[in-house]
């Protein structure tokens with residue numbers, strides 16, 4: 001929204017920044033949550049989470065099972081609206097949008113904020129229709145334009161050579177890794193600004209997982225990425241920043257957040273230290 | 282890598298030694314035999330029924346039988362007007378029940394979680410309704426459509442009564458079909474900014490087609506085989522109906538009448554029953570073929 005530098009330049013800056021020892025971050029903030037709480041019925045799942053996610057970087061959410069990482073993601077695109085008895089309180093801003101404002105257009109919001117789930121979830125349609133259905137819903141109707149986007153996004157996720165001659169076959173005939181890449185292509189086709197990924201590699205074999213991971217790493221500099229992962233090595237490899245969640249008194253809380261090296265090597269909190277140490281050893 | 286193989290060999294050896302394998306295997310075989318026997322018994326009953334119908338009724342069958350009006354109280358002549366009345370009754374029944382059933386099923390599946398009180402109440406009532414004896418529907422249809430709405434003994438009354446009767450079946454099986462659609466499609470669709478209507482029509486309903494088709498087939502079967510609900514509503518006039526406000530005799534009522542009330546009507550009763558069973562078989566296979574086609578077409582377009 002603000003400070004839109006030309007993309008290639010911005011990307012190379014980000015890449016250098018990642019390779020070199022971390023300089024002071026000066027990226028604008030894309031997602032800002034304040035005192036965000038989320039509960040299912042009476043049961044709190046998240047309490048008082050205030051987190052800033054910088055634009056065009058990769059932020060990894062880590063923490064044990066049940067500490068509310070998925071719930072956090074689903075509040076960002078208001079998918080929480082669909083979860084039974086789920087209530088969200090606090091404040092979320094993405095760019096200039098007040099996400100939790102009931103007047104916010106969720107369809108437009110979800111177009112800007114893509115989401116990838118743990119289990120690849122292509123629709124039981126052809127590969128082509130998987131990509132076209134959301135595009136048509138958002139008003140892209142011209143055949144030539146649709147074809148161009150299909151080819152471009154499939155190329156972007158490295159799937160084009162594999163599927164170009166079977167676009168009209170069911171997407172369910174693809175392997176798990178290919179399905180996950182298709183889902184990513186489907187999200188990218190809508191040209192989102194933010195991409196949320198909920199353990200996108202954990203249902204995949206190591207090779208597919210590596211391919212998807214590289215793909216996610218390649219999103220840096222062009223998209224704001226928030227990824228939940230249980231794989232700390234993965235978080236370390238691809239993330240710029242890490243947020244550590246922990247379950248305390250039955251509710252998930254944000255314990256520590258910062259640049260990836262700081263959180264892993266010089267954690268400020270005892271819990272963080274124990275978690276990154278324990279999971280490593 | 283070779284650990285599982287070693288383990289398999291070990292366990293095979295042990296079970297052979299202890300004899301458990303042999304017992305297990307013969308129990309397996311027994312179970313298989315029982316399953317096959319029950320399957321064979323079911324098919325045998327159906328085949329016996331069918332062959333009985335064919336043996337007695339096939340001689341009567343001809344094009345003329347299908348189109349001619351009955352004469353001599355049904356002992357002679359055909360079943361033309363009866364086929365026509367039946368078709369009209371069924372068309373009304375399904376034409377009314379299908380949209381209402383679909384709408385209700387969507388409402389139930391998408392808007393009431395299975396735990397809420399109202400959802401449970403509606404579902405329970407539908408399940409009870411689906412099991413209510415058809416004669417009760419007949420009496421209700423007579424009181425409501427024929428008398429209260431003043432439709433009299435007519436094809437319309439009969440069709441509407443049957444619609445009430447098949448609605449619960451249709452709603453429940455469509456609802457189950459919708460509920461069986463994985464939540465991932467809903468969440469995945471919503472996460473892509475698809476509207477509720479798009480998710481419903483492009484993702485959920487196509488995926489629920491098998492359930493819908495099963496419901497239609499069951500409902501159709503129940504409707505075409507119905508006698509008790511129709512005697513009091515569409516009546517048993519065997520003339521060719523001029524409009525849906527005329528009384529008309531359904532196939533099953535014709536069979537009942539010929540078999541019970543008309544001495545010498547047995548052969549035509551058999552022939553009519555054969556026609557009815559054939560219609561059932563044909564519609565069943567057409568419906569499942571069509572359902573499969575719709576499903577596949579949706580997948581690949």
Ligand SMILES: Nc1ncnc2c1ncn2[C@@H]1O[C@H](COP(=O)(O)OP(=O)(O)OP(=O)(O)O)[C@@H](O)[C@H]1O
Nearest residue numbers: 040045064065066067068069070071072083084252
């Ligand atoms: N749809 C739901 N209805 C009720 N409770 C839920 C629902 N989804 C999650 N919860 C509860 O909320 C808490 C947080 O769940 P969440 O899925 O956000 O955790 P998570 O950090 O993503 O865990 P995991 O690492 O296992 O995916 C858990 O206690 C869970 O049982």
Ligand SMILES: [Mg+2]
Nearest residue numbers: 069070071198
């Ligand atoms: Mg989760």
